[in-house]
Amino acid sequence: MTKGKRAKKGGGPRAPAARVTAQQLYEQAQLALQYNDYDSARTALRKAAKMDPKNVEYLDALGALLAEIGPEDEAIEVLKKSVSLSPELGYEKYLYLGQLLEDPNQAVAAIRKGVQVLQAQHAAAQAASSSAAAGLSKVLSGALCSLSEMLLHQSIQQQQEQEGQQTQPCGEKTPGRSLVQAVAEEVDHLLALASAADPTSPEPGQALASLRYEQGRTAEALEALRRSMELWYTPSNKDEEGSEGGDEGVGRVGPARAAAAAAADEDEEMADASAGDASKDSDDSSEDDEEEGPSYEFRLECAKLLLELDETTTTAIDVLEGLIEEDDRVPDAWHLLALSYYSGHQYSEAAAVLAKGQALLTSLGAGPGDEITGIFADLESAIQEAMALEQQQQQQGAEVATGGGVVGEACGQ
Numbered sequence: 031m032t033k034g035k036r037a038k039k040g041g042g043p044r045a046p047a048a049r050v051t052a053q054q055l056y057e058q059a060q061l062a063l064q065y066n067d068y069d070s071a072r073t074a075l076r077k078a079a080k081m082d083p084k085n086v087e088y089l090d091a092l093g094a095l096l097a098e099i100g101p102e103d104e105a106i107e108v109l110k111k112s113v114s115l116s117p118e119l120g121y122e123k124y125l126y127l128g129q130l131l132e133d134p135n136q137a138v139a140a141i142r143k144g145v146q147v148l149q150a151q152h153a154a155a156q157a158a159s160s161s162a163a164a165g166l167s168k169v170l171s172g173a174l175c176s177l178s179e180m181l182l183h184q185s186i187q188q189q190q191e192q193e194g195q196q197t198q199p200c201g202e203k204t205p206g207r208s209l210v211q212a213v214a215e216e217v218d219h220l221l222a223l224a225s226a227a228d229p230t231s232p233e234p235g236q237a238l239a240s241l242r243y244e245q246g247r248t249a250e251a252l253e254a255l256r257r258s259m260e261l262w263y264t265p266s267n268k269d270e271e272g273s274e275g276g277d278e279g280v281g282r283v284g285p286a287r288a289a290a291a292a293a294a295d296e297d298e299e300m301a302d303a304s305a306g307d308a309s310k311d312s313d314d315s316s317e318d319d320e321e322e323g324p325s326y327e328f329r330l331e332c333a334k335l336l337l338e339l340d341e342t343t344t345t346a347i348d349v350l351e352g353l354i355e356e357d358d359r360v361p362d363a364w365h366l367l368a369l370s371y372y373s374g375h376q377y378s379e380a381a382a383v384l385a386k387g388q389a390l391l392t393s394l395g396a397g398p399g400d401e402i403t404g405i406f407a408d409l410e411s412a413i414q415e416a417m418a419l420e421q422q423q424q425q426q427g428a429e430v431a432t433g434g435g436v437v438g439e440a441c442g443q
Contacts (some may be wrong), residue, residue: 052081056088059095068099079108086116090123097126106130121148125173134184141177148173152227171228175237178220182241185209210244217241232261232324239335252339259332259345262324326360329353333366343374361391361402368409377417384410 059074075092082088089112096105109123109130124144131137152170155163189209218241224234235258242251324332329349336346350367353360364387371380388406396403 052078052085052088055081056091059091063095068095071095072099084115086112086120089115090120093123094126097130102130117143118147118150121145121151121169121173125176128176128180134180134187138177138180138184141173141180145170145173145177167227168231171224171231172233174220174224174227175231175233178217178224178237179240181213181220182210182217182237182244185213186244210241214241214245230261232258233328234258235261236328236332236335239339243335243338248339251335255332255335255339263349326353326357330360330363330366333363333370337366337370337373343370346370347374359390359394361387361394361396361406364390365402365406365409368413372409372413372416375416377413377420380413381410381417384413 055074055078059071062071072095079088079092089108093105093109093112096108109127112123121144124140128137128141131140148170152166155166221234221238235254239251239255242254333346333349347370350363350370353363368380368384368387371383391403
């Protein structure tokens with residue numbers, strides 16, 4: 031070997047490293063999502079979209095993921111780019127934009143367009159007798175409900191702003207035309223379409239109850255809410271005092287449904303034993319269907335409506351107790367449950383529930399200056415005042431009863 035020179039490594043020149051394609055990166059992202067590895071999926075999709083910036087499939091996937099995990103600004107940018115490349119395909123990007131855009135008018139416009147694209151896709155699937163039609167029906171119903179709720183919420187906000195600005199010299203509000211009534215006809219139509227698309231969904235009925243409540247038609251609102259609850263709720267076996275009761279009211283998913291579910295599970299197990307593995311897939315599907323139901327937020331909103339519409343508080347208490355059993359770290363649920371007991375003149379129960387909610391606030395780090403702390407404090411004051419008044423009335427009643435006995439004895443003499 032010549033001094034000062036290194037020997038060359040054998041094998042000749044190296045082959046260039048194989049370049050990962052955009053499609054491979056996209057597939058890597060899909061695999062990462064299966065394992066809930068969102069960071070890796072986001073990185074891979076960003077690279078795929080950069081390598082093939084006009085591929086709408088990559089952009090839609092990246093935009094959807096960014097909408098879920100952030101950053102939101104990047105999600106909006108990616109989704110808008112997808113819209114510009116393919117405005118008539120892919121309803122999901124419009125629905126995501128409707129959630130992310132801060133301007134209410136732009137958000138409504140995005141949801142409207144998403145519904146239009148979804149309706150066209152749904153109609154095409156039905157015409158082709160596609161198996162995707164059933165799933166699209168449920169998505170369409172949800173999108174129509176979202177649009178109706180957005181229109182109603184926007185009209186309520188605008189009306190509140192208008193009423194705050196337009197006042198008479200004496201301070202009375204100017205009557206004017208109700209902005210809620212201005213959108214009521216369209217909201218009614220959208221909710222009718224939603225019910226037709228998915229008759230099994232409770233969302234259209236609850237949204238209709240909200241509309242009727244805002245219109246001041248409380249009897250119709252309560253009826254709509256009850257019809258909605260029939261789709262996901264079972265009667266309770268307990269009355270207000272917690273004893274075994276009859277068929278009054280609508281109870282939370284508790285002993286009655288639990289017993290029925292246990293019996294159904296037992297029957298399914300017996301069927302599995304006799305049918306063997308052939309029935310396994312269908313049983314799994316049944317379990318998945320049973321797990322599906324209204325979201326926590328949906329049921330919380332249901333409880334709020336019940337407190338506004340129902341003269342009794344039994345049903346609201348049942349709903350809220352069921353929610354707390356499911357997740358006891360939601361302050362709003364504790365506050366509403368305490369409010370339900372207070373509204374039903376069950377002040378001791380209200381105080382006990384509120385105390386647990388306040389303990390939760392402390393554990394979550396809420397301070398004295400936080401709005402939620404003030405809301406709990408206001409209810410606490412109302413409960414204490416009601417309990418003091420109740421005690422005073424009881425004492426006065428006892429004194430009257432005692433005085434009446436003395437007078438009676440005197441007259442008898």
